[in-house]
Amino acid sequence: MALYSSIRPVFLSSQPPVYDFLAPSLFKISRVACSARHISTTPRRFAQSNSKDAASSPPSEAPRTPKSGAEAALKPSAPSKALTQAQRDFLSSALRVNQAGELAATLIYKAQTPVVVASHPHLRPLMKHMYDQEDGHFITFNSLLARHRVRPTAMYPLWTFAASALGWGTAIMGREAAMACTEAVETEIGTHYNEQVGVLLEMVAKMEESGEEVGEELKSLVETIRRIRDEELEHLDHAVENDAQKAVPHELLTGVIRAGCRGAIWVSERV
Ligand SMILES: [Fe+2]
Ligand SMILES: [Fe+2]
Numbered sequence: 001m002a003l004y005s006s007i008r009p010v011f012l013s014s015q016p017p018v019y020d021f022l023a024p025s026l027f028k029i030s031r032v033a034c035s036a037r038h039i040s041t042t043p044r045r046f047a048q049s050n051s052k053d054a055a056s057s058p059p060s061e062a063p064r065t066p067k068s069g070a071e072a073a074l075k076p077s078a079p080s081k082a083l084t085q086a087q088r089d090f091l092s093s094a095l096r097v098n099q100a101g102e103l104a105a106t107l108i109y110k111a112q113t114p115v116v117v118a119s120h121p122h123l124r125p126l127m128k129h130m131y132d133q134e135d136g137h138f139i140t141f142n143s144l145l146a147r148h149r150v151r152p153t154a155m156y157p158l159w160t161f162a163a164s165a166l167g168w169g170t171a172i173m174g175r176e177a178a179m180a181c182t183e184a185v186e187t188e189i190g191t192h193y194n195e196q197v198g199v200l201l202e203m204v205a206k207m208e209e210s211g212e213e214v215g216e217e218l219k220s221l222v223e224t225i226r227r228i229r230d231e232e233l234e235h236l237d238h239a240v241e242n243d244a245q246k247a248v249p250h251e252l253l254t255g256v257i258r259a260g261c262r263g264a265i266w267v268s269e270r271v
Helices: 002-011 031-036 044-049 051-056 069-073 085-119 121-147 156-173 175-209 216-241 250-270
Strands: none
Touching: 085 121, 085 156, 085 175, 085 216, 085 250, 121 216, 156 175, 156 250, 175 216, 175 250
16 A cells, blocks of 8 residues: 555646646546546646536635646646557557556465465565565556546456466465466566566657657656566566476476466457
């Protein structure tokens, strides 16, 4: 929950975002849908056009002119251009696949932990640490999906079953197999996040080159994915330190799991 608290001011602010990286798609949302939500992503110009809502806004939200400091820093000072359809599609599919991956990660650890800890109690703090981080990642992407109205993958029920089965199956094979599962999953997920960061940085660089303002949310998303990537790679290190590579048969087990991860990523990006 500490992780959730730390990102909450950025992603769940009661103020509308200055630049929402999926903002163009949000303009299509109906007034009813916007007014029914507690966390509004209504663009400012849309909100101001709704005189009834404006009249009922609490006094603390009434001032619209940035004052100073951080608030002033968010004031647009460069032209902003809508993202291309390809960029918006990339961001939607990135959030969708990331949420699916974090769902799977939490379920793998949830299934593994009771079995692994029963025979190796000293691993309880490590399993809890990794689970807690995965849970934080899952909360992060759940929030981002809700905020940007990105639908979860249609494969959600299948991934739920598959991840639980993978976690339980590797745990009953033994501690080494459970760690080999983490090694395989984190190798693929770390690579996946790294590639996403690369694409996002390229997007940011192009915007800066053309003199466009890069929205705070896009910058924040890059930092969030970077941090999560680093935590996934930390899990990979923990797995190797705890004899993942002594699993039998290590190559076959990690090869099958890695192929499964790549397949799941490919499908979740599209479906
Ligand atoms: Fe994760
Ligand atoms: Fe992880």
